[in-house]
Amino acid sequence: MSAEANIPPKIKVADLQKRFGPKVVLDGLDLDVGVGESVVVIGGSGTGKSVLLKCILGLLEPEEGTIEIDGQPVIGLPTADREEINRKFGMLFQGAALFDSLKVWENVAFGLIQGGRSDRTEARDIAYSKLADVGLGTDVGGLWPAELSGGMKKRVALARAIATTPEIIFFDEPTTGLDPIMADVINDLIVKCTRELGATALSITHDMASARKIADRIAMLYKGKIIWQGPTSQIDSSGNEFVDQFIHGRAEGPIRMEVRAP
Amino acid sequence: MNIFQPIGKAFLGFLAATGRLSLFAIVSVSHCVRPPIYPRLIGRQMIEIGYYSLPVVGLTTLFSGMVLALQSYTGFARFSAESAVPNVVVLSMTRELGPVLAGLMVAGRIGAAMAAEIGTMRVTEQVDALTTLSTNPHKYLVAPRLIAGLTMLPLLVLVGDIIGVFGGYLISVYKLGFNPAIYIKNTWQYLEFLDVFSGVVKAACFGFIVALMGCYNGYHSRGGAQGVGAATTNAVVSASIMILISNYLITEMFFAK
Numbered sequence: 001m002s003a004e005a006n007i008p009p010k011i012k013v014a015d016l017q018k019r020f021g022p023k024v025v026l027d028g029l030d031l032d033v034g035v036g037e038s039v040v041v042i043g044g045s046g047t048g049k050s051v052l053l054k055c056i057l058g059l060l061e062p063e064e065g066t067i068e069i070d071g072q073p074v075i076g077l078p079t080a081d082r083e084e085i086n087r088k089f090g091m092l093f094q095g096a097a098l099f100d101s102l103k104v105w106e107n108v109a110f111g112l113i114q115g116g117r118s119d120r121t122e123a124r125d126i127a128y129s130k131l132a133d134v135g136l137g138t139d140v141g142g143l144w145p146a147e148l149s150g151g152m153k154k155r156v157a158l159a160r161a162i163a164t165t166p167e168i169i170f171f172d173e174p175t176t177g178l179d180p181i182m183a184d185v186i187n188d189l190i191v192k193c194t195r196e197l198g199a200t201a202l203s204i205t206h207d208m209a210s211a212r213k214i215a216d217r218i219a220m221l222y223k224g225k226i227i228w229q230g231p232t233s234q235i236d237s238s239g240n241e242f243v244d245q246f247i248h249g250r251a252e253g254p255i256r257m258e259v260r261a262p
Numbered sequence: 263m264n265i266f267q268p269i270g271k272a273f274l275g276f277l278a279a280t281g282r283l284s285l286f287a288i289v290s291v292s293h294c295v296r297p298p299i300y301p302r303l304i305g306r307q308m309i310e311i312g313y314y315s316l317p318v319v320g321l322t323t324l325f326s327g328m329v330l331a332l333q334s335y336t337g338f339a340r341f342s343a344e345s346a347v348p349n350v351v352v353l354s355m356t357r358e359l360g361p362v363l364a365g366l367m368v369a370g371r372i373g374a375a376m377a378a379e380i381g382t383m384r385v386t387e388q389v390d391a392l393t394t395l396s397t398n399p400h401k402y403l404v405a406p407r408l409i410a411g412l413t414m415l416p417l418l419v420l421v422g423d424i425i426g427v428f429g430g431y432l433i434s435v436y437k438l439g440f441n442p443a444i445y446i447k448n449t450w451q452y453l454e455f456l457d458v459f460s461g462v463v464k465a466a467c468f469g470f471i472v473a474l475m476g477c478y479n480g481y482h483s484r485g486g487a488q489g490v491g492a493a494t495t496n497a498v499v500s501a502s503i504m505i506l507i508s509n510y511l512i513t514e515m516f517f518a519k
Contacts (some may be wrong), residue, residue, distance in 0.1 A: 059390050083396045091394040096385040111395040114402075164395075
C-alpha cells in the first residue's frame with residue numbers, strides 16, 4: 001500500500017442525513033476532499049449545498065452520518081473542541097457577512113484578534129497585507145462595510161477568510177450577484193489565495209464558469225446525494241444526463257424544477 | 263375536533279418556548295462569568311444603555327414626579343393630609359415608578375435596538391460568521407449586553423429617582439406653596455434604605471430581562487426584514503410584560519407582611 005493511501009482525506013463526509021421537518025435535504029451524502037484539493041459541489045437552488053457546508057462547519061447538526069476533519073469525527077463535539085476545529089477553517093459567505101459595526105480592517109483582523117493569535121497592532125498590519133493580496137488599497141481598510149460595493153465586499157470577505165492562514169477554506173456561492181468580469185476576478189483570487197496557502201478548498205456554486213475555474217474535482221448534488229463526481233476536465237463528458245442538463249442550463253431533462261402552478 | 267387540542271397545543275408551545283428561553287439564559291449567563299471577557303464590548307454597551315438612555319429616563323421620571331406631587335396633593339387635600347405629599351413622592355419614585363418607568367423606557371429603546379441589531383446579524387449570516395471565526399456568539403454578542411443591562415439600569419434608576427423627587431419638589435414648592443426646607447426634611451425623614459435598595463434590585467432584574475429578551479428574540483429571528491421586525495416587537499412586548507410581572511414578585515418578596 002502506498003504512503004498516499006494512508007493519508008486520511010482532509011474532509012470526509014459519510015452517509016450524511018439532514019432533514020427539516022418532513023423535508024429531507026441531505027439523504028445519505030458521501031464526499032471526500034483530499035489534502036490540498038479544491039472540490040466544487042454544484043447543484044440547483046434548494047438542493048442542500050449550503051446545508052452541507054453548514055453541517056461541516058458545525059452550524060447545523062445532522063440527524064445521521066459522520067463528518068471527519070483530518071480523521072477526527074466532529075459531530076457532537078463540545079463547544080471548546082468545536083472552536084478548536086473551527087480554527088482550521090476559513091469561510092467566504094454568499095453575502096460576505098461582514099460585521100457592520102467594525103471597519104474593514106477590523107473585519108479582516110477579527111479572527112486573528114479574537115483567536116488570540118496576534119495583538120491588535122500586528123493584526124492590523126496583517127489585515128492590510130491581506131487586503132493588498134486581494135487587490136484592495138490601504139484606503140479601503142478604514143472604510144465601513146456599508147461603504148463598499150458588492151465586489152469589494154467579496155474581496156474583503158476573502159481577505160478575512162485567508163487572514164488566519166486556514167487549512168481549509170469554504171466558499172459559499174463566491175460569485176453570486178457579481179458581474180461576469182468581477183466574478184472572474186474573484187475566481188482568480190480564490191485560485192491564487194488557496195494555492196499560496198496550500199489550503200484545501202470546498203466550494204458550492206451553480207455558476208459553471210466559476211466551478212470550471214476553481215475546481216480540481218466537481219461533484220454534483222441532487223436530491224440529497226452526490227450523483228456524480230469527477231475531475232473538472234471530465235465534466236463535459238460525464239455521461240450523466242443530470243450533469244449534462246445542469247451544465248448546459250437546459251429546462252428540458254431529467255431534473256424537474258419544483259414550480260407550483262399559479 | 264377536540265376543543266382541548268388547540269389549548270393543549272398552545273400550552274405545550276408555551277412550555278417549549280419557556281424551556282428554550284431558560285436554556286438560552288443559562289448558556290448566556292455561564293459565558294458572563296467565564297473568560298475571555300470583552301471589556302471593550304461591555305463598555306460600549308454600558309454607554310449605550312446607561313449614558314444614552316439618561317435623557318429619556320430623566321424626562322420620564324421628572325414629569326412623573328411632577329404629576330405625582332400634583333395628584334397626591336389634590337387627593338390628600340380632601341383629608342387635610344397635604345404634608346404627606348413628600349413621603350408619597352419619594353416612596354413611589356424609589357420603590358415603584360423609578361424602576362418600572364426606567365425599565366419600560368429602556369425596554370423600548372435598548373431592547374428593540376438589541377433585537378434589531380442581533381436579528382440583522384442573524385439573517386445576514388454575521389452570527390454564523392462569528393462561529394466560523396472561532397468566536398462564540400453567546401460570549402461575543404449576548405454576555406456583554408447582559409452584563410451592561412444588569413449593571414447600568416440600577417445606576418439609571420438611582421439618577422431617575424433623584425430627578426423624579428426633584429420634579430415633585432419643583433411642583434410642591436413653586437406651584438403648591440410648600441416650604442422648601444420642610445419638603446426636603448419630610449422627604450428624608452421617612453425614606454429608608456430598603457426603599458431605595460428594593461428599587462435597585464428591581465432595576466437590576468429589569469435590566470437583565472430587557473437585555474435577555476432583546477438578545478433572545480434577535481438571536482432566533484428568521485426570514486429577513488419581516489423576521490427582524492417581528493423579533494423587535496416581541497422583544498419589547500415580552501420584556502415589558504416580564505418587567506410588570508417580576509415587579510409584583512419582587513415587591514411581594516420585599517414588602518409582603
